[in-house]
Amino acid sequence: MSADTDVEVLRRQGRIVVVGASLAGLRAAETLREQGFTGSLTMIGDEPYEPYDRPPLSKQALLGRARPEDTALPRRRDIDAEWRLGVAAEELDRDAKRVILANGDSVPYDRLLITTGTRARPWFHPEEAALEGVFVLRTRDDSARLTRKLAGGVSRVLVIGAGFTGSEVASACRELGLDVTVAERGPAPLVGALGGVIGAVADRLQRKHGVDLRCGISVTALEGDDVGRLKRAHLSDGSAIDVEVAVVSLGAMRNTEWLVGSGLAAGPRGIACDAGCRVFDVNGIVTDDIYAAGDVARSPHPLFDYQFLALEHWGNAVEQSKIAAHNMICAGPERRPHLWLPMFWSTQFGVNIKSVGVPSLGDQLGVAQGALAEERFVAVYGYRGRCIAAVSFDGAKWLGFYEEQIASGAPFPLEYRTVDRRTEMLQPVDPAFPDPHLPTHGATVTLTGHSPTERRVEFVPAHA
Amino acid sequence: MTPDPISAQIIDYANRADPYPLYAELRKTPVIREDDGTYLVSTYHEVRSLANDPRLSNDTSNRLPGYARTGQPAEETGLPPSFIFTDPPVHDRLRDTINRPFGPPHSPRFLDDLRGELATVVSGLLDAFKGKDQVDIVEDFSYPLPVTAICRVLGVPREDEPRFHGWADALASSLDPSSGGDNHQEEAQRARQELGAYLADLIETKRRHPGPGILSALAPDMTPADLEATAVLLLVAGHETTVNAITNTTLTLLRHPDVLERFRNEPQLAVPLIEEVLRYEPPVQFIPFTTALADIDVAGTTIPKGSPVWLMLAAANRDPARFHDPDRFDPDRKDNEHLGFYTGIHYCFGAPLARMELHAAVPELFRRVKFSGLLEDPPPYRANAVLRGPRHLPVAIDGLTA
Numbered sequence: 076m077s078a079d080t081d082v083e084v085l086r087r088q089g090r091i092v093v094v095g096a097s098l099a100g101l102r103a104a105e106t107l108r109e110q111g112f113t114g115s116l117t118m119i120g121d122e123p124y125e126p127y128d129r130p131p132l133s134k135q136a137l138l139g140r141a142r143p144e145d146t147a148l149p150r151r152r153d154i155d156a157e158w159r160l161g162v163a164a165e166e167l168d169r170d171a172k173r174v175i176l177a178n179g180d181s182v183p184y185d186r187l188l189i190t191t192g193t194r195a196r197p198w199f200h201p202e203e204a205a206l207e208g209v210f211v212l213r214t215r216d217d218s219a220r221l222t223r224k225l226a227g228g229v230s231r232v233l234v235i236g237a238g239f240t241g242s243e244v245a246s247a248c249r250e251l252g253l254d255v256t257v258a259e260r261g262p263a264p265l266v267g268a269l270g271g272v273i274g275a276v277a278d279r280l281q282r283k284h285g286v287d288l289r290c291g292i293s294v295t296a297l298e299g300d301d302v303g304r305l306k307r308a309h310l311s312d313g314s315a316i317d318v319e320v321a322v323v324s325l326g327a328m329r330n331t332e333w334l335v336g337s338g339l340a341a342g343p344r345g346i347a348c349d350a351g352c353r354v355f356d357v358n359g360i361v362t363d364d365i366y367a368a369g370d371v372a373r374s375p376h377p378l379f380d381y382q383f384l385a386l387e388h389w390g391n392a393v394e395q396s397k398i399a400a401h402n403m404i405c406a407g408p409e410r411r412p413h414l415w416l417p418m419f420w421s422t423q424f425g426v427n428i429k430s431v432g433v434p435s436l437g438d439q440l441g442v443a444q445g446a447l448a449e450e451r452f453v454a455v456y457g458y459r460g461r462c463i464a465a466v467s468f469d470g471a472k473w474l475g476f477y478e479e480q481i482a483s484g485a486p487f488p489l490e491y492r493t494v495d496r497r498t499e500m501l502q503p504v505d506p507a508f509p510d511p512h513l514p515t516h517g518a519t520v521t522l523t524g525h526s527p528t529e530r531r532v533e534f535v536p537a538h539a
Numbered sequence: 540m541t542p543d544p545i546s547a548q549i550i551d552y553a554n555r556a557d558p559y560p561l562y563a564e565l566r567k568t569p570v571i572r573e574d575d576g577t578y579l580v581s582t583y584h585e586v587r588s589l590a591n592d593p594r595l596s597n598d599t600s601n602r603l604p605g606y607a608r609t610g611q612p613a614e615e616t617g618l619p620p621s622f623i624f625t626d627p628p629v630h631d632r633l634r635d636t637i638n639r640p641f642g643p644p645h646s647p648r649f650l651d652d653l654r655g656e657l658a659t660v661v662s663g664l665l666d667a668f669k670g671k672d673q674v675d676i677v678e679d680f681s682y683p684l685p686v687t688a689i690c691r692v693l694g695v696p697r698e699d700e701p702r703f704h705g706w707a708d709a710l711a712s713s714l715d716p717s718s719g720g721d722n723h724q725e726e727a728q729r730a731r732q733e734l735g736a737y738l739a740d741l742i743e744t745k746r747r748h749p750g751p752g753i754l755s756a757l758a759p760d761m762t763p764a765d766l767e768a769t770a771v772l773l774l775v776a777g778h779e780t781t782v783n784a785i786t787n788t789t790l791t792l793l794r795h796p797d798v799l800e801r802f803r804n805e806p807q808l809a810v811p812l813i814e815e816v817l818r819y820e821p822p823v824q825f826i827p828f829t830t831a832l833a834d835i836d837v838a839g840t841t842i843p844k845g846s847p848v849w850l851m852l853a854a855a856n857r858d859p860a861r862f863h864d865p866d867r868f869d870p871d872r873k874d875n876e877h878l879g880f881y882t883g884i885h886y887c888f889g890a891p892l893a894r895m896e897l898h899a900a901v902p903e904l905f906r907r908v909k910f911s912g913l914l915e916d917p918p919p920y921r922a923n924a925v926l927r928g929p930r931h932l933p934v935a936i937d938g939l940t941a
Contacts, residue, residue: 472591
């Protein structure tokens with residue numbers, strides 16, 4: 076009974092602090108208000124902007140169809156929050172239940188939601204990364220800078236890394252009529268997320284659209300001129316290319332550094348939380364006042380052997396933040412699990428790519444509809460004899476069906492007839508994922524094992 | 540005496556004015572098998588899921604022998620089936636091609652550029668109400684607008700429009716499963732041949748002297764036969780359905796004076812109101828021409844491979860498991876994801892045009908015309924159970940605003 080009373084008091088006059096003022100943070104705040112939370116709400120964000128949408132930044136914004144500053148997220152309702160924008164959270168003091176900001180301010184909470192997301196992985200060499208002409212693409216400012224640069228006319232753009240962001244940048248550059256070289260360490264574009272079989276299709280798409288694609292190659296150094304402007308890139312095959320612009324697209328890093336020393340199970344793979352978004356401490360014990368959602372969170376999913384999934388997906392941020400918000404102001408039995416089926420999309424080289432499930436878990440792949448050669452198909456991934464994921468190229472309308480198949484654990488391979496079923500790919504093949512131990516930068520789903528915490532908890536058995 | 544199968548009752552003209560009690564009866568068994576092996580699916584989630592199921596085909600040649608093969612032209616016409624009766628990859632190729640001059644990304648302004656002309660047509664039709672105390676909404680208002688719209692879209696000369704009425708009527712009624720009678724089908728085939736001959740001429744002319752409209756734009760990219768089949772489909776589907784949508788909206792508003800009153804004061808109600816009509820009185824009531832390509836388990840029933848499947852959109856739109864208080868006409872309804880334009884890859888190609896026409900017609904009609912009531916309720920309906928709508932909608936009017 077006292078717990079119920081506590082929840083009631085919390086809903087009426089509690090203090091909720093959201094660290095991370097992007098998509099997940101905003102949708103969580105809206106959900107809190109929608110569900111009757113009337114206490115104080117503080118939104119902390121390190122960027123100076125109110126929440127904005129990121130997907131257009133690597134697509135429409137680069138093409139000049141939308142200005143990066145016009146991508147503010149639509150508001151579903153007034154959230155009556157205190158905004159602390161442009162100042163990062165620097166430390167979490169769980170004992171005192173407060174968040175300490177970079178400017179020294181301290182913000183007390185009764186419930187804390189962590190939605191700090193990810194940032195672009197920078198070029199590994201800081202001096203080279205600082206050259207004029209070297210870009211990453213994650214924020215509105217990144218996009219505005221890159222758009223300005225591209226619009227000014229450049230001789231050649233080098234895209235480092237052919238994951239989704241890199242491929243979208245390359246696509247936009249080609250659409251702008253710019254010469255593009257893409258350097259990808261793996262055997263094909265998108266290989267980390269979708270495997271080598273589908274990667275080969277992406278490979279063909281890029282070349283067809285005039286990209287100078289170089290796979291199995293890494294960029295070893297970026298060279299500047301006397302005044303610090305990028306002029307050349309050196310590649311691992313010993314060659315060099317003259318470029319004015321390099322877009323570093325090496326994936327994302329989770330923003331968890333500020334939690335070092337907090338005692339939470341937070342590390343480079345994200346913040347471990349339970350299916351109800353409650354964060355684990357380093358001992359693997361669940362907290363009850365700290366929640367996580369969006370790109371930075373990783374939580375167990377029953378469809379995928381209860382492995383912890385960290386999902387860098389727009390839809391996941393929306394759904395998980397709603398669950399987190401709901402659970403933050405509910406008593407135990409009313410809490411809900413986050414059972415969202417992973418899903419993401421991309422647009423590149425005139426093709427809509429969409430994925431549902433976790434392709435990288437697949438041990439087999441079959442083309443269910445269409446044909447790889449036509450760049451229009453639905454491919455289904457199997458895992459130990461059941462459907463685990465599906466990817467479409469210009470076939471997104473079918474994915475709802477495959478989502479149901481995945482959710483119901485339908486057997487793989489698919490043996491029934493469908494429209495547009497071709498015979499040549501009926502025999503399942505190895506989807507050709509690279510060795511997961513090798514670094515990749517294309518995957519937007521990370522399977523992070525069963526353990527809730529990265530750090531090893533010391534346990535010394537008593538001597539007999 | 541055993542009762543008629545429920546599909547026969549739905550098709551029975553006696554139930555045309557109000558088929559909804561039958562649909563409610565139907566929903567008690569979400570997937571029902573009729574004696575001839577046809578399956579009727581009537582609940583929202585099941586209809587939605589099947590419409591998006593790649594095991595369901597729109598190509599009726601996949602039906603087992605003995606079943607009607609709707610949409611398969613008689614061999615002597617030499618025409619291919621229109622894209623609504625095809626599956627991928629043929630379907631996707633045709634639809635992608637046809638969309639190029641019609642909508643985004645290639646032609647984002649094509650439809651928008653028609654707005655002015657549609658508004659002019661609406662004004663002219665309403666001006667003609669002046670001095671009258673009663674009008675037939677169908678003949679005097681709903682019917683002429685979509686003809687103009689579709690003729691503009693295709694690039695058909697205005698002076699040929701009257702000839703289209705008869706052809707469109709005959710073809711639309713051939714989609715009706717009740718028209719199994721030979722006369723009806725023969726009439727439809729004849730209409731299609733005449734229309735086909737006309738269009739073949741027009742297409743040839745457009746090929747030599749390109750003009751406005753999508754036929755000219757498509758002539759270089761499509762075979763004459765495919766283009767002709769497409770033109771016939773767009774004409775029929777874009778015409779009859781929109782007439783019914785405008786008429787149904789008028790009828791529904793006149794039956795709900797409280798909503799009508801609100802609408803007069805809140806013009807911004809037009810968007811949710813029109814969407815709610817598409818849920819409440821969908822112009823395409825059901826899709827009787829899909830076929831299972833494999834055994835499909837749905838709601839505890841297995842639909843065997845080769846079976847005809849009817850997807851009952853109007854029944855699904857009133858499924859209480861999806862829509863709260865579904866028989867209530869409620870323009871404030873949230874999350875109104877109705878199936879009025881279907882769903883999946885065969886989602887109504889002309890939906891954006893239909894919405895534009897509805898928004899050109901309905902707000903202006905109710906802004907300018909002061910109605911004093913329906914003269915006949917229910918109004919007389921057309922025979923067609925699929926493309927269901929009033930044949931006439933006589934109403935009393937009491938003045939016209941400029």
